[in-house]
Amino acid sequence: MLVSFSFANFKSFRDETKLSLEPVIKQKDLLYSILHTHVGKEDCQGLCSSVFYGPNASGKSNVICALHVFKMIILRGNIRNKIDAPDPDAAAQRLELIPNQSFTEPHPTSFSITFCHLGHHYTYHLSFLIGTFLDTETKREILEEVLVVDGKEAFRREAEQPLSVSFSDQGTLSQKDKIVLSKASSDNLDPEELFLTGGFKSLYAAKQVAAIQDWFRQYLLVFFSSNTLASGPLLPQAPQNGPRVTRLLEPVLPKFGITGNALGYFTPKGETDAKLCSLIPSPQDPKKTCILPAETFESLGTVRFMNLFPLLSDAIKHGKTLVIDEFDASLHSFVVMNIIKIFHNDEINTNGAQLLFNTQNPLYLDGELFRRDEIKFIDRDEHTQASTLYALSDFPTTGANAVRKGEDYLKNYLIGKYGAVRHIDLSPLFTQKAQSRSDGKKGRKS
Numbered sequence: 001m002l003v004s005f006s007f008a009n010f011k012s013f014r015d016e017t018k019l020s021l022e023p024v025i026k027q028k029d030l031l032y033s034i035l036h037t038h039v040g041k042e043d044c045q046g047l048c049s050s051v052f053y054g055p056n057a058s059g060k061s062n063v064i065c066a067l068h069v070f071k072m073i074i075l076r077g078n079i080r081n082k083i084d085a086p087d088p089d090a091a092a093q094r095l096e097l098i099p100n101q102s103f104t105e106p107h108p109t110s111f112s113i114t115f116c117h118l119g120h121h122y123t124y125h126l127s128f129l130i131g132t133f134l135d136t137e138t139k140r141e142i143l144e145e146v147l148v149v150d151g152k153e154a155f156r157r158e159a160e161q162p163l164s165v166s167f168s169d170q171g172t173l174s175q176k177d178k179i180v181l182s183k184a185s186s187d188n189l190d191p192e193e194l195f196l197t198g199g200f201k202s203l204y205a206a207k208q209v210a211a212i213q214d215w216f217r218q219y220l221l222v223f224f225s226s227n228t229l230a231s232g233p234l235l236p237q238a239p240q241n242g243p244r245v246t247r248l249l250e251p252v253l254p255k256f257g258i259t260g261n262a263l264g265y266f267t268p269k270g271e272t273d274a275k276l277c278s279l280i281p282s283p284q285d286p287k288k289t290c291i292l293p294a295e296t297f298e299s300l301g302t303v304r305f306m307n308l309f310p311l312l313s314d315a316i317k318h319g320k321t322l323v324i325d326e327f328d329a330s331l332h333s334f335v336v337m338n339i340i341k342i343f344h345n346d347e348i349n350t351n352g353a354q355l356l357f358n359t360q361n362p363l364y365l366d367g368e369l370f371r372r373d374e375i376k377f378i379d380r381d382e383h384t385q386a387s388t389l390y391a392l393s394d395f396p397t398t399g400a401n402a403v404r405k406g407e408d409y410l411k412n413y414l415i416g417k418y419g420a421v422r423h424i425d426l427s428p429l430f431t432q433k434a435q436s437r438s439d440g441k442k443g444r445k446s
Contacts, residue, residue, distance in 0.1 A: 001037055001046045001352050002220065002321045003114040003121075007066045009107050011091070012059040012380060012387040014100045016110070019063060021047040021354070024373040024393045033344045033371060035352045039121040039150060046116070047374050048343050052358035052389075053365070053413070054378035055422040059387030060358035061224070063378065064325045065089055068222040069098065070111040070126075075216060077197035078190075079128050079140050089224045095140075101133045102384065108143055115321075117215040123148040124196065124212070141191040147200070149208065157186045157195045168204040177204060221315065222323045252309055256302070256335070263298070263306055266291050276306055301330040312339060319351030327357030336361075340369060365409040372403065377420035392418065 008016040023034050023045050035046045052060045072092040076082055083093045091097040098109055110127040125146040131138030145157040147167075154167035163184045168177060180203060189195055201209035253263060265274035278297040282288040294303045308331075315322040328336040342348050343355045358378075364370065373393035380387045395403040395418070403412075412418060 001035055001044070001116045001319070002354060002356075003044065003046050003116065004112075005067055005070075005114075006112040007070070007110065009100050009103065009109040010066045010069075010098055011062040011100065012385065013062060013066070013389075014102060014384070014386040015388075017063075017387075017389050019050070019376070019389060020373075020391070021050060021356075023047060023371075024391075026393075026397070030344070030368075030371045033374070035354070037116045037119075037352060039116060039119060042121070044116045044121055046352070046354070047371070048349060048352070048354050049340060049370065050354075050356045050374050050376055051364055051370060052356075052376045052378055053362070054358075054380075054420040056360075058378045058380045058420065059389075060378045061325050062387065063389065064222065064323055064356075064358065065091060065224050066111070067220075067323055068092060068224045069095075070113065071216050071220055071222055073111075073126070074124075074194070074197070075213065077194045078192050079130065079142065079194075080192050092224075095130055096134050096136050099130060099133045099135070100386070102386070103132055106131050106135070106138055110144075115215060115220075117219065118211055120208075120211070121150050122212060122215075126194070139191070142189075142194070145195050147196060154205065154208075155195065155200055157189065159186060161186055163189070163195075165200065165204055167208075169207045173204070219318070219320045220323070221311065221320055224325050252306070256305055263294060263302075276303060299330075301332070304330045305335065312342075315353040315355070316342065316349055317351065319353050321354040321356070323356045325358060327355075328359050328361055333361060333363050337364065337369060340364070362410050362413055365413050367406065367409060375409070377418055379420040 002021055004018060004020045004022060006016060006018040007013065033048050035048050037044050037046075052063060054060045068089055069092045072082070072087070073079060079095060081094050081096075085093065087093050099107070106129050108127045108129055110125070112123070112125040114121070114123045116122070123146075125144065126142070127144040128140065128142045129138070130140050141159070142157070143159050145155075147154040149167060152167070154165070156164040163181065163186050165173065165177070165181050168174070173181070184199075189199065196209060197213065262279040264277060264279050266277040267274045276294040278292045278294050280290045280292065280297070282290050294306065298306075311322060314320065340355065343353060365375065371393075372395075373391050375392040376389060377392070378387055378389050392403060392409070395401055397404060401417075403409075403418075409418075413421060416423075
C-alpha cells in the first residue's frame with residue numbers, strides 16, 4: 001500500500017512536492033474508501049484511489065513520471081543512465097532529462113516514498129546531484145540515502161558523514177558487521193550506486209531489501225504512457241511446442257457490450273508474450289478461426305479495456321497499487337466510474353488495491369464518487385512555469401474559499417474556484433488566419 005510519495009527538482013516541479021494518500025482526519029465522507037493494514041500493533045491507513053486534475057501541460061503526467069523514474073532507479077540500483085532497456089519514458093533511461101529547466105546551477109533531485117508491505121512500514125529517501133537539465137558532464141553523486149523500517153532508522157548515508165547502520169535481518173548487528181561498519185564511510189561508497197540495493201542488501205539485510213524490491217517490481221504498477229498498457233506478461237507463458245490461444249475474456253465481453261466476435265490472447269510460435277487478438281470464424285470454413293490483431297479489427301476503446309481488465313483484476317486480487325497516465329482514455333465514463341467504485345468497495349477490494357490516475361474528464365468530480373482528499377489538482381504558474389500539487393481537502397471548510405460537504409465540485413471547478421483550469425479560446429487563431437487570407441486577396445486585386 002502506497003502511503004505517500006514526495007519529490008523535488010523533477011521536470012516541471014521545482015520545489016518539494018508531496019502526493020499524500022493518508023486520509024485527512026477532518027474528512028468524514030465516504031469512509032468506506034479507507035484502506036487498513038496492520039504493522040505490528042499499529043493501524044496504517046491509506047486511500048484506495050486518487051485522481052489528478054489540471055489543464056494540459058500543467059504537470060499531471062510528470063507526477064506519474066516521477067514515480068516511474070524512481071521505481072526504475074530502485075530496480076537497477078544506481079543513478080546511471082540505462083539506455084539499452086526499452087522504456088516509454090525517456091527520462092527513466094536518460095536522467096539528465098529530470099532536472100527542472102529553471103535552475104542554472106546544479107540542485108539536488110530528491111525522492112521519498114512511504115509504503116506498507118508484508119506487515120512492515122517502510123520510508124526510503126534518496127537525494128542526488130545530477131547536474132542541470134541536459135547536463136551530461138557533471139559528476140553524478142548520491143548526497144543522502146535513508147531507510148526507516150517500522151519507525152526505526154535502518155541506515156543513513158550522507159555525504160562527508162560516517163555511514164550509519166542499525167538494522168540487519170537478524171535484528172542486531174554481529175561483531176563482524178560492526179567491524180566492517182567501523183571501517184566504512186559514506187565517502188567510500190560508489191557515488192552512483194544505491195547503498196540500499198548494494199552494501200546494505202549484501203551485508204546486512206538481504207531479506208528486507210528483497211521485500212522492498214519485490215514491492216517496487218510486483219506491487220507498484222506504473223504505466224507512464226497509456227500506449228504501454230498490455231496484459232501479456234500477466235498471462236502464463238506459452239508452451240514450447242507452438243502457438244496458443246487463451247480465451248480468458250469470454251465472461252468479460254458481454255459486460256463491456258461486445259456480443260459479436262470473440263477475443264482472446266494469442267501467443268505466436270517462438271514467442272512468450274501473448275497479444276490480444278480477435279477470433280473470427282473463417283468465411284470459407286466456419287469450423288476454422290481467423291486470428292487477427294485486435295488493433296486492426298476492434299475499436300480503440302475495446303482494445304484498451306481488454307488490455308486493462310487483466311491488470312485491474314490482478315491489482316484487486318493481490319492488493320497492488322496501479323498508477324496509470326490517462327487511465328480513462330477511449331473509455332466511456334460509466335465504465336470508468338464503475339471501475340472506481342470497485343476499488344472503493346470493501347467487499348470486492350479486500351486486499352487493499354489502489355488506483356491512481358490523471359484525467360481531463362470533470363465528470364468524476366463528484367462527492368459521491370471521491371473523497372475530497374482523493375481529488376488532487378495540479379497547476380502550473382504562468383510566470384515561473386513551475387508546477388504545484390494540492391488536494392481539494394486543502395481548502396478550508398469555512399470562509400470565502402470554503403469547500404463544504406455536498407457542494408457541486410464539478411460546477412465549482414469549471415468556474416475556476418479550485419484553480420487548475422484554463423479557459424481556452426482558439427477562435428482568434430482562426431479569425432486572424434482568415435483575415436490574412438482576405439487581406440492577401442485584396443492585395444492581389446489592387
